[in-house]
Amino acid sequence: MEFWTEIGLPAFALPGLLNYWVAIILMMIGFYTVMAHENLIKKVIGLNIFQAAVFVLYISMAKVDGGTAPILGDDIEVYSNPLPHVLILTAIVVGIATTALGLALIVRIRDAYGTIEEEEIRAAEQEAGT
Amino acid sequence: MNSHSVVRVVTKLLMPFIFIYALYVQFHGDFGPGGGFQAGVIFASGFVLYTLVFGLENARRVAPAWLTRTALGLGVLIFAGTGIASMIYGGLYLDYSALAHDPHHGQHLGILIVELGVGITVAAAMISLFLVFAGQDKDD
Amino acid sequence: MFMLATALAIVRLRNLFASAMLTGIYSLLAASLFVVMDAVDVAFTEAAVGAGISMVLFLGTLALVKGKDRASRPKDVLPLIVAIATGAVLLYGTLDMPSYGDPNAPIHHHVADLYLDEGGSETGVPNIVTVVLASYRGYDTLGETTVVFTAAIAVMLLLGRARRRPRKNGKKIDAIDPEAPV
Structure with missing residues (x-):
C-alpha cells in the first residue's frame, strides 16, 4: 500500500476491499469465457481463470497486516492465517487433476465427433438423432 | 529435440538438482515451506523435462506403466495405512500421537510419513498424466 | 493488476x-x-x-x-449480462467483508488462533501449514489425495490404449469397449 502513496497516488486509490474486487473481476472474466466461447479448450482455460481467482480471494482473506508466513519463529508475534493456505494448497493440486480429466474428455470428444466446437457437436448429435 | 547436444548436457546437469530439490522440499516441509504436494509436483516436472529432451521411449524405460501405477496406489495406501497403524497402537484413526512413546515424536513421525504418501501419489499421478497425454499417437 | x-x-x-x-x-x-x-x-x-x-x-x-x-465473435450479449450481473452482486457482497489485512476479522479468531498457539507445541513442527494439512485436517488431505488418485486413474482409462483404434473416416467411432485393457 505504501507503494501507491510513494508514487504519488492518493492513499484512497487502494481501498481495503480492492483485493476482493480484483478477484471478483477475474472470476467474472473466467465465468464469461466459460459461457460465451464455443471452443471446449477455451472453456477449460476459462475455468482455470475462475479457479485462480478463487484462490486469490481465499489467500487475501488469510492476510494479516504485519504478519509473516505461518512458520513459527522465535521472535515473531503475528502470523497470517494458515487455514486458507491449507485449503488452497490442496485445491490447487486437485484442480490440476480435474483439469487434466477435462482435457482428456476433450480429446475423446474430438475422437468421436472430429471437432471441439460446441455448436458443431450439437449439430452432429441432432444429425445422428434424426 | 534429440540432436541438440547443449540441451542434452544442460538437462543432464540439471536433473540431479531438480530431484534432490524435490526430496529436500519433501522432507524439509516440517520446517520451511514445502511438503508432499509441492515435492510431488517438482519431482514430476523434473521428469517432464527429461521426457521432453530424451523422448518418450527413454522416459517409459525409466518409469514403466506398472511402476507409476503401483506408486499411485502405494501413496494412498501409505496415508491410509498410517491411520490404521495409529489405531493398532491404540489411538484414533490418523491420531499420530499414538505412533511413538512421546506424542511429539509420534506427531512428527506421522506427519512425515503422511507427507511421503501424499508426495508419492502426486508425483506418480502427474507423471502418468503427462505420459498418457504425450503418448497419444497423432492420427490424421 | x-x-x-x-x-x-x-x-x-x-x-x-x-x-x-x-x-x-x-x-x-x-x-x-x-x-x-x-x-x-x-x-x-x-x-x-x-x-x-x-x-x-x-x-x-x-x-x-x-x-x-x-x-469469430460471441454472438449474443446474454453471457456478458449474466457475468456482469453476477459480478455486481458479488461486489455488493464484499462491502460487508472486513478490509484486507484486518487482524480483527472473524476468520482469524475461529480455529486459526488455536492452530497457531498450540500447533507448534503439540507436534514440534514449526511449519503450521504442514501441521494443519497433515495432522489437524488429516481426513481432508486423505480425501484430496484420493481425488488426485481417482482423477489420474480416470484419465488413464480415457486415454489409455483403448483409444488407439482406427477411426471410421473421421466419423463417429463405435462405442468404446469398456473391457479394453488400459
Whole structure:
C-alpha cells in the first residue's frame, strides 16, 4: 500500500476491499469465457481463470497486516492465517487433476465427433438423432 | 529435440538438482515451506523435462506403466495405512500421537510419513498424466 | 493488476496456443501475488503446478486436437449480462467483508488462533501449514489425495490404449469397449 502513496497516488486509490474486487473481476472474466466461447479448450482455460481467482480471494482473506508466513519463529508475534493456505494448497493440486480429466474428455470428444466446437457437436448429435 | 547436444548436457546437469530439490522440499516441509504436494509436483516436472529432451521411449524405460501405477496406489495406501497403524497402537484413526512413546515424536513421525504418501501419489499421478497425454499417437 | 491484463488477453486471443502459454504466465503472476500475501506454501505449489504441469498438459492437448478458436465473435450479449450481473452482486457482497489485512476479522479468531498457539507445541513442527494439512485436517488431505488418485486413474482409462483404434473416416467411432485393457 505504501507503494501507491510513494508514487504519488492518493492513499484512497487502494481501498481495503480492492483485493476482493480484483478477484471478483477475474472470476467474472473466467465465468464469461466459460459461457460465451464455443471452443471446449477455451472453456477449460476459462475455468482455470475462475479457479485462480478463487484462490486469490481465499489467500487475501488469510492476510494479516504485519504478519509473516505461518512458520513459527522465535521472535515473531503475528502470523497470517494458515487455514486458507491449507485449503488452497490442496485445491490447487486437485484442480490440476480435474483439469487434466477435462482435457482428456476433450480429446475423446474430438475422437468421436472430429471437432471441439460446441455448436458443431450439437449439430452432429441432432444429425445422428434424426 | 534429440540432436541438440547443449540441451542434452544442460538437462543432464540439471536433473540431479531438480530431484534432490524435490526430496529436500519433501522432507524439509516440517520446517520451511514445502511438503508432499509441492515435492510431488517438482519431482514430476523434473521428469517432464527429461521426457521432453530424451523422448518418450527413454522416459517409459525409466518409469514403466506398472511402476507409476503401483506408486499411485502405494501413496494412498501409505496415508491410509498410517491411520490404521495409529489405531493398532491404540489411538484414533490418523491420531499420530499414538505412533511413538512421546506424542511429539509420534506427531512428527506421522506427519512425515503422511507427507511421503501424499508426495508419492502426486508425483506418480502427474507423471502418468503427462505420459498418457504425450503418448497419444497423432492420427490424421 | 497484471493478472487482469493477462486474463483479458487470454479471453480475447483466438490462437489457442498463445492462450495456453498465457495461462502459464497468469499462474506465475498469481504465485507472486501469493508470496506478497505471505502464503509461501501456496505460492510454491501454484508456481510448480500452474506454470509447469498445467501448461504442459494444455500444450499436450493442443498437439492432439489442434485447432483455433473458430467462433469469430460471441454472438449474443446474454453471457456478458449474466457475468456482469453476477459480478455486481458479488461486489455488493464484499462491502460487508472486513478490509484486507484486518487482524480483527472473524476468520482469524475461529480455529486459526488455536492452530497457531498450540500447533507448534503439540507436534514440534514449526511449519503450521504442514501441521494443519497433515495432522489437524488429516481426513481432508486423505480425501484430496484420493481425488488426485481417482482423477489420474480416470484419465488413464480415457486415454489409455483403448483409444488407439482406427477411426471410421473421421466419423463417429463405435462405442468404446469398456473391457479394453488400459
